[in-house]
Amino acid sequence: xxxxxxxxxxxxxxxxxxRACRELGIKTVAVYSSADQNALHVQLAxxxxxxxxxxxxxxxxxxxxxxxxAKQTGAQAIHxxxxxxxxxxxxxxxxxxxxxxxIGPSAASxxxxxxxxxxxxMMKAAGVPTVPGFEGLQSEDxxxxxxxxxxxxxxxxxxxxxxxxxxxxxxxxxxxxxxxxAARREGLNSFGSDVLLIEKYLDKAHHIEFQVFGDKxxxxxxxxxxxxxxxxxxxxxxxxxxxxxxxxQLREEMGKAAVAAAKAVNYYNAGTIxxxxxxxxxxFYFLEMNTRLQVEHPITELVAGIDLVQWQIRxxxxxxxxxxxxDFTQRGHAxxxxxxxxxxxxxxxxxxGVLLQYLEAAGPNIRVDSGFxxxxxxxxxxxxxxxxxxxxAEDRASAIRKxxxxxxxxxxxxxxxxxxxxxxxxxxxxxxxxxxxxxxxEENFGAWGAAGVSTDAMIAASLADVVFAGATLQSxxxxxxxxxxxxxxxxxFRL
Numbered sequence: 001x002x003x004x005x006x007x008x009x010x011x012x013x014x015x016x017x018x019r020a021c022r023e024l025g026i027k028t029v030a031v032y033s034s035a036d037q038n039a040l041h042v043q044l045a046x047x048x049x050x051x052x053x054x055x056x057x058x059x060x061x062x063x064x065x066x067x068x069x070a071k072q073t074g075a076q077a078i079h080x081x082x083x084x085x086x087x088x089x090x091x092x093x094x095x096x097x098x099x100x101x102x103i104g105p106s107a108a109s110x111x112x113x114x115x116x117x118x119x120x121x122m123m124k125a126a127g128v129p130t131v132p133g134f135e136g137l138q139s140e141d142x143x144x145x146x147x148x149x150x151x152x153x154x155x156x157x158x159x160x161x162x163x164x165x166x167x168x169x170x171x172x173x174x175x176x177x178x179x180x181x182a183a184r185r186e187g188l189n190s191f192g193s194d195v196l197l198i199e200k201y202l203d204k205a206h207h208i209e210f211q212v213f214g215d216k217x218x219x220x221x222x223x224x225x226x227x228x229x230x231x232x233x234x235x236x237x238x239x240x241x242x243x244x245x246x247x248x249q250l251r252e253e254m255g256k257a258a259v260a261a262a263k264a265v266n267y268y269n270a271g272t273i274x275x276x277x278x279x280x281x282x283x284f285y286f287l288e289m290n291t292r293l294q295v296e297h298p299i300t301e302l303v304a305g306i307d308l309v310q311w312q313i314r315x316x317x318x319x320x321x322x323x324x325x326x327d328f329t330q331r332g333h334a335x336x337x338x339x340x341x342x343x344x345x346x347x348x349x350x351x352x353g354v355l356l357q358y359l360e361a362a363g364p365n366i367r368v369d370s371g372f373x374x375x376x377x378x379x380x381x382x383x384x385x386x387x388x389x390x391x392x393a394e395d396r397a398s399a400i401r402k403x404x405x406x407x408x409x410x411x412x413x414x415x416x417x418x419x420x421x422x423x424x425x426x427x428x429x430x431x432x433x434x435x436x437x438x439x440x441x442e443e444n445f446g447a448w449g450a451a452g453v454s455t456d457a458m459i460a461a462s463l464a465d466v467v468f469a470g471a472t473l474q475s476x477x478x479x480x481x482x483x484x485x486x487x488x489x490x491x492x493f494r495l
Contacts, residue, residue, distance in 0.1 A: 006031065010031075010039060011382070024313060030047070034052070056381070060084045082295060087110055109268075112265040130286045133198055133199030150200045154199065157197060158191055168180075183196055205277060208276075211300045220259055221259065221324065226243075229437055230425060239299055241303050245434065293309065295388065298334075299336045302392040339410065340417065353377070357414070363402075
């Protein structure tokens with residue numbers, strides 16, 4: 001087993017890995033940018049190394065600096081978390097070349113599944129159903145012919161993409177040219193490649209993914225599904241397991257397809273096979289593989305009863321994964337809500353600022369994965385995810401009630417959040433019935449805004465921010481021992 005691991009990430013996932021390492025008796029090294037010098041993950045790690053300026057290319061995306069930090073601190077392995085360099089085959093290979101262990105799949109597996117066009121070809125060869133579409137197209141005329149053959153609406157997306165970036169839905173031929181230009185530009189900026197592919201867009205489809213896990217000795221299983229259809233801008237905001245759509249027979253069929261897909265690239269460690277499911281004809285299609293740990297992994301952990309991060313580390317250290325498929329069953333129901341510093345009324349634009357007050361929900365079977373606390377700053381440099389709020393209950397109805405209660409207990413003043421929006425989603429009749437699709441949010445909440453929250457509630461929240469900020473600033477310059485200073489009083493009277 002490793003004695004020290006460097007975590008090449010930040011925020012809540014870095015803290016999640018730190019806690020797993022602590023339970024295994026492993027020391028941790030945090031890396032950070034100048035914007036994160038006071039971040040929680042830096043405080044909780046045993047050691048920390050400054051990488052550079054706030055811009056990701058100067059810090060969390062700088063492979064050379066990260067590997068040098070691991071060598072400098074004597075770390076034997078690097079855990080990439082998710083995002084940043086987690087699905088970068090060149091980084092995985094560079095880690096191995098530096099005589100360090102990359103906690104994740106092989107560079108070959110990452111490369112095989114990293115190109116969406118190439119991975120679709122491989123999945124077809126492995127007998128895994130894929131969305132009707134075309135790869136290897138170049139000119140606009142080729143895309144136009146392909147779109148007409150598939151039939152509108154179609155989806156144009158970056159072949160090297162992921163996370164909703166470089167994707168455009170095209171409803172009619174007149175939109176195709178602009179969509180191709182925008183997708184190419186975003187693909188080049190985000191992934192360094194402007195190669196695109198085109199697929200049939202299933203407008204009422206569900207996004208269902210299967211967690212897979214394996215070791216370096218050929219043992220590979222799935223750990224059931226996650227329903228991820230509640231999305232905004234093609235990015236997930238609520239995930240749950242089990243999915244209300246899947247029968248035991250369909251679950252088994254999709255699970256076998258997920259394992260076959262992973263085995264086609266000799267996969268080991270944690271990964272996710274993502275499917276698009278069409279409930280009208282009860283058909284599923286391979287969408288892509290995420291060759292890393294997923295943001296929503298906690299709901300799988302709660303339902304399957306396994307610590308995925310600990311097993312990532314143990315498998316990377318050479319241990320065998322001792323479980324078979326039949327060793328796991330789904331126990332209860334789990335839901336995860338992603339709490340973002342963003343404004344749903346402005347198209348989910350990010351919100352930045354200092355968290356003047358930050359209080360996490362707590363209680364039986366409530367879990368919070370976060371990298372923030374009161375006084376933390378939410379900057380524009382990184383993803384605006386504040387926290388992942390996860391609940392586990394005996395059934396779906398109970399889990400929804402528990403989540404709504406937990407959301408009402410969560411306090412994050414100082415930035416605009418999506419907490420009220422999440423409450424509206426959870427109490428929607430269609431969500432209660434499980435009748436959601438990947439376009440459900442935009443179809444049902446497109447006009448959602450300030451009207452979705454009562455004026456009194458907005459004023460009260462704003463006044464609370466002002467008072468709390470005033471108290472914080474005043475106390476910073478006041479005499480803390482002054483018994484007559486009203487800002488130092490702890491009784492219920494407030495100015």
